Amino acid sequence: QVRLLVPIAVAFSPGSVPADLPRPLPFRDAQEMEITVNLRTSVTSHYELVYRGTTAAEGAALAAATAQEADAALRPLQDSVMGSLTMYVVPETSPLLPQGVSVYVGRHRSALVRAGGSLAALHARLRQVTQLMSFTAASVATALSDRVPDGRLSLDVRRYLKSSLGYEITFSLLNPDPKSHVVDWDIEGAVNSYVKPVLDKLSFVANFSVDSQILYYAVLGVTPRYDKESSSFLLSTHSLPHVINPVEARLGSSAASLYPVLNFLLYVPERSHSPLYIQDKDGVPVSTNAFHSPRWGGIMVYNVEAPASPQASLPLHVDVDMARVMEVFLAQLRLLFGLSREEVPAEFLLESPGNEGLADWELDHLLWAHTMENIATVSTTLTSLAQLLDKIGNIVIKDDVASEVYRAVASVQSAVAKLGMGHLHSAFQASKEAVTSSERAFFDPSLLHLLYFPDDQKFAIYIPLFLPMAVPILLSLAKIVRETRQHKKEPTKMD
């Protein structure tokens, strides 16, 4: 019942037009694909393609030396409506794309595609790029994971953060050995320089609030193994799940807001356990020296170099390289949200998003998923509220609860309509309003009604109350009826 419309513009640069075009440029085309989530729910993805030639300005931009420059030059020429995509088809022999690369995905909402000869090959490539940049069947199924029958979804996909109105991010520095290390981290500066740009880009998705803290004498729950060959300490993969629990009690995440909390911990190992490396499954130390837990956050181990002379006075002063740390934390933040770049085909070249943390199309990807999830949540909530009211007939619905329900219904209808028209920005806003209203209506404290009256309890309560009262009334009624009947039978005395 839900239609997702993606407006795509395909611009052919001169020399890249395939020979077997059905109609002369420019023309429109539409492709539909049905994604079945379960027996009753299915989502239609509708791609509206506009094929045209490149304009003179675009042609000039495409004449740039590298793909990055072309992408930067093309940006002001696109209409970057959220959810829309623009593909520029360059000739096969174009020098823009390096050897072996057939698609270059930029930082904004455009991609450079190498012409493949025939229209069919081009279509296949275009479809791949579109699915990467907007949504795939798998991402829709993840967003609607409630409705997918169990067993069909692989367990991996359940790890992303649920769509929420806000998130609380906490950066913690764990220093288990303050006698040996005095750790100085400029977290405020790092948050302002590195984290804020990413959060500003994500500000449309949710409200973010950031805190930080330093914990002393907080140890990991596991003792690392000493490895003689590398003369370092190693933490193996199967001991990692037990690291988090002893620390979590001290993180104070319960004092934060009601939004989901993401914890990013930086652990500086003790002098006696330095250097500490995390091993992956094959026993190889991980380059980032970090691991993350879905829906919780991430931990990075920051090794301090041994002092130059063994007689250096303790405590050592440590200045944390915040850029290196933030590179890992922001990558973990992306992974927690589900923006991973691992399943990209080999011939695709993705532009790194730089300090903004994520590309525009990745933001769109997130918005598609969250809008779908919000709509599904709202419909489940309202349906179950309706079922509750059907089952328990005498719950009192207050006026503000009723108005919230009406607002939720109106918002979700508008969100579905806007998705069908391709306006992702307003669809997401409408879906957020719908979620807020429906949650407020469902979780209203007045809806709690302890109402279970089994029949035998009803008898046991009401009969002793009303039976003694009813006996004289019923007897009097009987007397009245008898008298009226006698009165009717007896003929009136005629004098």
Added chain:
Amino acid sequence: MAAALPGSLPGAAAAVLLLGCCGAVLAAGVQDQAEQFFRSGHTNNWAVLVCTSRFWFNYRHVANTLSVYRSVKRLGIPDSHIVLMLADDMACNPRNPKPATVFSHKNMELNVYGDDVEVDYRSYEVTVENFLRVLTGRIPPSTPRSKRLLSDDRSNILIYMTGHGGNGFLKFQDSEEITNVELADAFEQMWQKRRYNELLFIIDTCQGASMYERFYSPNIMALASSQVGEDSLSHQPDLGIGVHLMDRYTFYVLEFLEEIHPASQTNMNDLFQVCPKSLCVSTPGHRTDLFQRDPQNVLITDFFGSVRKVEITTERISLNRDLASFESKFPEDELATEPLKYAEQLPVAQIIRQKPKQKDWHPPGGFILGLWALIIMVFFKTYGIKHMKHVF
């Protein structure tokens, strides 16, 4: 969705059995252990521990709950994820010969009260209404975070209840009761809103099995200390304190949990065998028909502990350090941060709006109207209409 589940259940069971076989074959694989943690789809654990009795002679119920609280904390669930509801009138009771302690074993071996107990609902706050509010989430907006059950669709929840119960009900603080139908409806409300992934319900009261008879939501496993018609008995009295210290079923469950550590692979089938009739005198029961996975594959730590799924971070984004200083937002300095006042954190407007509106008077209808009509008619018939003119 319910219709799709039975169809996929044999498939899922077969897949899980196949996984089990493969696990046995690769016996010593280290990565096998990491994969096993992925069998249950949960990412966090919660526990709701409720003791529904008060008064000194119900010491054993508080000791039961506190012992389960200790075990659950030891196995990793933090206080922020435990909702503990106790009458909490044992430790500082005037009749307690050892104040500030609650012992769970005779000879006063183990003080389960300790220094770091965090009781979320104490004394008169342990009511049926608050319990159902915690479960369903319909909590007034002014409730602090520690009193809320903030679970999501990937949470495994352990619910432990103890106290005095009967056939189909559980007595709360000697003044009200919760029936098995209300409990089943509360769980259904939780399922509708996907507030749990899997739920383990343990109840240690007389006729405890009657409480789980009415459950109808999926993914619930239930254990009870006695069947309908049987009483759960207490373990042993302590002559120094003067009351019974623990109930038998919980005592043996705790002995079993003492051997569990966060990495153990013991499964639920062992928990089902915990208290045979010879030791417990009552027959413990369990119910697994609503649960999708085979209890053989459910680890004890899936519910009692908190073992997190972990992934190695292999990606790294590249940050341009030089750009960073240019991109800092200068307007931040201009905004003077106001000191937060307490009143602003309370949703005062919402609370004020919650005052009940003045209801308009409606004439009585229905039963009351019929009753009054009947009484007036009888009155007039008995005394006659003509007397009315003296009244008016």
